[in-house]
Amino acid sequence: MRHRSFLSQNCRTEGLHPLCPVSNDYRKEKTMIDNLIEKIEKLNAPVVVGLDPMLAYVPDALKKAAFEQYGETLEGAAEAIWQFNKAIVDAVYDLIPAVKPQIAMYEQFGIPGLAAFARTCEYCRSKGLIVIGDVKRGDIGSTSAAYAAGHLGGVQVGASKCSGFAEDFITVNPYLGSDGVKPFVEVCRQEDKGIFVLVKTSNPSSGEFQDRLVDGVPLYELVAAKVKEWGEECMGSVYSNVGCVVGATYPEMGKTLRALMPKTYILVPGYGAQGGKAEDLVHYFNSDGLGAIVNSSRGIIAAYKQEKYASFGEAHFADASRQAVLDMIEDITSALAKR
Amino acid sequence: MRHRSFLSQNCRTEGLHPLCPVSNDYRKEKTMIDNLIEKIEKLNAPVVVGLDPMLAYVPDALKKAAFEQYGETLEGAAEAIWQFNKAIVDAVYDLIPAVKPQIAMYEQFGIPGLAAFARTCEYCRSKGLIVIGDVKRGDIGSTSAAYAAGHLGGVQVGASKCSGFAEDFITVNPYLGSDGVKPFVEVCRQEDKGIFVLVKTSNPSSGEFQDRLVDGVPLYELVAAKVKEWGEECMGSVYSNVGCVVGATYPEMGKTLRALMPKTYILVPGYGAQGGKAEDLVHYFNSDGLGAIVNSSRGIIAAYKQEKYASFGEAHFADASRQAVLDMIEDITSALAKR
Numbered sequence: 001m002r003h004r005s006f007l008s009q010n011c012r013t014e015g016l017h018p019l020c021p022v023s024n025d026y027r028k029e030k031t032m033i034d035n036l037i038e039k040i041e042k043l044n045a046p047v048v049v050g051l052d053p054m055l056a057y058v059p060d061a062l063k064k065a066a067f068e069q070y071g072e073t074l075e076g077a078a079e080a081i082w083q084f085n086k087a088i089v090d091a092v093y094d095l096i097p098a099v100k101p102q103i104a105m106y107e108q109f110g111i112p113g114l115a116a117f118a119r120t121c122e123y124c125r126s127k128g129l130i131v132i133g134d135v136k137r138g139d140i141g142s143t144s145a146a147y148a149a150g151h152l153g154g155v156q157v158g159a160s161k162c163s164g165f166a167e168d169f170i171t172v173n174p175y176l177g178s179d180g181v182k183p184f185v186e187v188c189r190q191e192d193k194g195i196f197v198l199v200k201t202s203n204p205s206s207g208e209f210q211d212r213l214v215d216g217v218p219l220y221e222l223v224a225a226k227v228k229e230w231g232e233e234c235m236g237s238v239y240s241n242v243g244c245v246v247g248a249t250y251p252e253m254g255k256t257l258r259a260l261m262p263k264t265y266i267l268v269p270g271y272g273a274q275g276g277k278a279e280d281l282v283h284y285f286n287s288d289g290l291g292a293i294v295n296s297s298r299g300i301i302a303a304y305k306q307e308k309y310a311s312f313g314e315a316h317f318a319d320a321s322r323q324a325v326l327d328m329i330e331d332i333t334s335a336l337a338k339r
Numbered sequence: 340m341r342h343r344s345f346l347s348q349n350c351r352t353e354g355l356h357p358l359c360p361v362s363n364d365y366r367k368e369k370t371m372i373d374n375l376i377e378k379i380e381k382l383n384a385p386v387v388v389g390l391d392p393m394l395a396y397v398p399d400a401l402k403k404a405a406f407e408q409y410g411e412t413l414e415g416a417a418e419a420i421w422q423f424n425k426a427i428v429d430a431v432y433d434l435i436p437a438v439k440p441q442i443a444m445y446e447q448f449g450i451p452g453l454a455a456f457a458r459t460c461e462y463c464r465s466k467g468l469i470v471i472g473d474v475k476r477g478d479i480g481s482t483s484a485a486y487a488a489g490h491l492g493g494v495q496v497g498a499s500k501c502s503g504f505a506e507d508f509i510t511v512n513p514y515l516g517s518d519g520v521k522p523f524v525e526v527c528r529q530e531d532k533g534i535f536v537l538v539k540t541s542n543p544s545s546g547e548f549q550d551r552l553v554d555g556v557p558l559y560e561l562v563a564a565k566v567k568e569w570g571e572e573c574m575g576s577v578y579s580n581v582g583c584v585v586g587a588t589y590p591e592m593g594k595t596l597r598a599l600m601p602k603t604y605i606l607v608p609g610y611g612a613q614g615g616k617a618e619d620l621v622h623y624f625n626s627d628g629l630g631a632i633v634n635s636s637r638g639i640i641a642a643y644k645q646e647k648y649a650s651f652g653e654a655h656f657a658d659a660s661r662q663a664v665l666d667m668i669e670d671i672t673s674a675l676a677k678r
Contacts, residue, residue, distance in 0.1 A: 011412045052482075055496065065498070072497030073350045104482045108489035109496075110503030118450055139475055143443045145389075150447035157394065157448075158402070158411030164449030173477065175514040176540050177547030201515050203479035208516030208565070209558065211644050214551040219558070222548065226638035317627065 011162035025136055032194040033169050033236035033243070033265060036130050036291060039097030045329045046285070046336075048132060048267070049092060049321075050297025052102040053081040055300040059314045062087075078112035081105070084317075085120045089127060089299055091318035098130040098168075100109060100267075100295050104239025105235060121166040130168045133269065136198065137231045138173035138180050145183035152195075153187040169194040171245060171267070174223050181230055189234050194241040197227045199257060202270030220253065228261045239265050239291070246284065248276025248294065255283035258291065266292040272299030272328070278335035285336060294332055300324045350501035351530055369531040372575035372582070372604060373509050376629060378436030385675075387471060387606070387622070388431060388660075389636025390459060391441040392420040396641040398653045401426075408547065417451035420444070423656075424459045427640055428466060431656035431664045437469040437507075439606075439634050460505040469507045469552045471606065475537065477512035477519050483552040484522035485532045491534075495529020508533040510584060510606070512561050524581055528573050533580040536566045538596060541586025541609030559592065560599060578604050578630070585623065587633065594622035605631040611638030611667070617674035624675060633671055639663045650653050 030038070040046050054061065055077060063080045070076035089099070101124075105280035106117035121131045137147040149155045149163035172184050172195045184195045200210055200220040210220045224244065231240030240263050246254050248270035258266065266284050270276040271294045303309045303324035304317040312320035369377070379385050394402065397419045405419035428438070440463075445456035460470045476486040488494045489503035511523050511534045523534045539549055539559040549559045570579030579602050582594040585593050587609035588657065597605065605623050610633045623631035642648045642663035643656040651659035 011410075035651055054485075067497055071350075072499040073402075074494075074496065074501050074503065077494070077496045077501070090426075102478075102482055104476070104478055104485040104489070108485040108494045108503055110489060110501070111450065111457055113489070113503065114453055115450050136476075136512075137443070139441075139443055140540060143441060146393075146443040146447040150443070150449060150452070155447045157413065157416040160411040162413045162416070162449070164413065164447055164452065173512050173514055174513055175537060175548060176542055177544035177549070179542050179544040180540075198514060201479060201519075203515055203518050205516035205518040208514070209514060209562065212553040212558065212561065214553060214558075216529070219548065219551065219553075222551065226547070263603055 011157065011160045026073070030189070031192050031236040033239045033241045034095060036194070036265070036293070037236070037239065039130060040290070040293065043095065043097055044333055046097055046290075046293050046327070046332060047096055047328055048098040048100045048293050048295045049088070049096055049300050049325065050100045050102060050134070050269070050295045051085050051088070051301065052297040053084050053301060054105060055080065057298070057305070058084045059304075059317050061315070064337050074109045075110040077109045078106075078116040081109070081113070081125075082116040082119055084301075086123060087318040088321045089124055089129070091322040092300070093124070093127040093129055095322070095325050095329065096129065096134055098293065099124045100132040100134050100297075102134040102297065118165050125166050125168075131166060132196070133165065133167035133170040134206045135170045136173045137170065138176055140176060141179045142159060144180050148184045148187040152184070152193040153191045154293075167171070169196060169243070171196045171198065174226065178226065178230070181226075185230050185234050188241045194243060196243040196245050196267040197223070197230070197243040199223050199227060200246045200250055200253050202249045202274055202276070202323055206250075208248065220257070224260050227264055228239050231264055235263070239263050241268055245269065247274075248281055249274055251276070251280035251283060254281070258284055258286065262286065264292075268292055268294045274295045278331045280329075281331050281332060282335050282339045296328055300328065343367070349622065350496065350499045363548045370531050370575040371527070372578045372581050373470070374507075374578045375436060375533070375604070375632070376575075376578065378469060379629070379632065382434065383672055384435055384662070385629075385632050385671060386435055386667055387437040387632050388435055388439060388440045388639050388664065389439045389473070389608070389634050390424050390427070390640065391444045391636040392423050392640060393444060394419065394594035396637070396644070397423045398643075398656050400654070402602070404629045409437070413448045413451040416448045417445070417455040420448070420452070421455040421458055423640075424455075425462060426657040427660045428463055428468070430661040431639070432466040432468055434661070434664050434668065435468065437471055437495055437632065438463045439471040439473050439636075441473040441636065459502050464505050464507075470505060471535070472504065472509040474509045475512045476509065479515060480518045480522055482527055483519050487523045487526040491523070491532040492530045508535060508582070510535045510537065512537050513565065517565065520565075524569050524573050527580045532551055533582060534617055535582040535584050535604070535606040536562070536569070538562050538566060538583040539585045539592050541588045541613055541615070545586065545589075559596070562598050563596050566603055570600075570603055574602070576604050582606055584608065586613075588613055590615075590619035590622060591621070597623055597625065601625065607631055611635045617670045620671060621674050621678045628675060635663075635667055
């Protein structure tokens with residue numbers, strides 16, 4: 001874990017170095033949603049791989065090596081998930097436009113875990129991937145501004161502008177309302193980044209509050225209306241840099257929300273392991289074939305544990321992940337072609 | 340920043356060492372809410388100091404020393420806010436039961452900032468303070484479980500149980516519903532910790548979603564009913580270990596919510612700088628004089644910048660914070676005595 005050397009590069013004196021130490025020329029010319037769309041079209045792959053490593057997914061050989069080096073410690077766990085991520089990214093990066101690391105899976109391992117998150121984001125970017133940080137942050141205005149600076153923008157330290165994490169999009173929780181979300185939108189505008197705001201989440205009890213009717217309209221539609229409004233302040237060429245999250249597990253709601261927010265990109269979790277099926281997901285897309293990007297986490301990164309991919313064997317877990325990505329792309333693009 | 344040495348202590352082989360490296364005997368005997376109440380009563384101080392350091396609050400001399408050592412980098416910023424926090428904690432720890440570090444203010448400085456957060460939590464605990472991590476996490480079940488493990492419980496790494504951060508309570512966002520909150524409640528039960536769930540936040544646009552009427556009842560009251568339900572699974576001797584957040588800026592709602600959730604402790608942000616006044620806050624307390632704890636952040640940690648405390652001078656910023664804490668306690672306890 002040489003994270004300090006990475007971190008020490010992450011500041012600049014105004015005007016001297018690019019904020020991001022990795023060359024990403026496309027970032028300078030287009031807004032982030034246009035970059036994402038360009039990559040999706042080029043690869044014909046409206047998919048994102050969720051890098052949500054649990055130690056139970058990491059093959060024993062990787063864990064053994066990490067624990068031998070660092071002990072059964074937070075550092076050992078962080079090294080194991082970093083090596084796991086790296087192998088998977090190396091195996092799939094040419095097939096996909098983006099990754100979505102879920103920060104909780106790193107944060108549980110404290111500072112070493114978060115350093116593995118930072119390193120994973122940075123590495124993915126160096127492989128040309130767009131990084132969607134699944135952080136679900138959201139707070140009162142000044143606090144959201146701090147999260148936005150750390151994850152998307154940059155923070156001023158004396159005369160230097162420093163970057164906390166190398167993410168291109170993050171997910172945002174809207175419960176606090178406009179003044180908790182707008183600081184993120186503002187940074188997206190300034191830094192050509194993007195966000196996905198939670199509208200209707202994929203979990204079983206998401207309806208407990210999100211589905212409650214307000215004047216006959218479910219709360220998630222009120223949030224969607226706000227997402228549309230926030231998004232108008234931060235447009236790409238066709239779609240907004242303010243996207244939303246709608247779970248694959250609620251396809252009827254996805255269809256309604258698609259129509260309500262025609263220029264909002266939908267990040268769709270819940271495909272595969274959580275139960276969402278490709279034929280249900282076609283309604284999350286617009287007639288231009290765009291408008292949605294489907295995430296799979298466990299189904300890809302722990303593919304080698306499924307019967308379908310068991311023949312790869314634990315030693316070839318990353319090859320199993322590659323095959324699972326190919327199968328997912330085929331599954332979704334053929335469902336889209338058939339509609 | 341010697342955070343690695345702190346971190347390396349933070350694992351144990353099952354049964355050999357306490358999870359927390361710092362001795363806190365009271366933690367073994369009582370649930371966390373009872374510990375908090377005992378401290379509040381002993382000090383007659385239903386207050387919490389928000390450790391939300393912005394670089395703009397840090398006196399120039401501290402910043403200069405930190406930047407000389409680490410440069411104008413994330414590490415430099417992290418060192419500056421850590422030294423600032425430490426001086427304030429040293430000046431006020433004997434007056435207050437708890438602190439509430441807002442993680443966003445650290446996370447904006449990336450990994451070094453988060454290491455300063457971890458170190459601040461650990462240091463506060465070593466001074467006998469209860470640590471309320473204002474992290475506002477919340478996600479789908481398995482992901483909330485990871486946050487709960489990292490912030491409140493512990494994470495299994497091989498045969499060792501490791502602790503990510505030294506917090507006693509954290510704040511939780513309820514937008515995802517029961518299955519996003521219950522993993523936190525479960526860890527509170529297992530580890531004698533607590534949470535405060537966002538019900539009605541202090542910011543101006545909190546009403547945008549939280550106040551919307553569902554069958555004639557505002558959403559925040561529906562969330563409150565769930566908080567009460569979750570709390571029943573995790574009781575202390577009188578109050579629950581599942582508390583809630585209700586902003587000081589909405590006193591009428593605070594009064595209603597107090598009555599709806601008699602056994603729920605209310606964490607009250609928004610006093611002072613955000614506009615909440617002591618006479619409005621008495622309604623957040625029960626007739627036993629308990630049931631609420633009032634937070635002030637900027638009003639305490641940046642007290643030396645207020646005209647009222649300017650005579651302390653920048654060099655004595657921590658003494659200004661101490662006086663501001665004394666004044667806040669007096670303000671709130673005399674308002675309570677008068678009601």
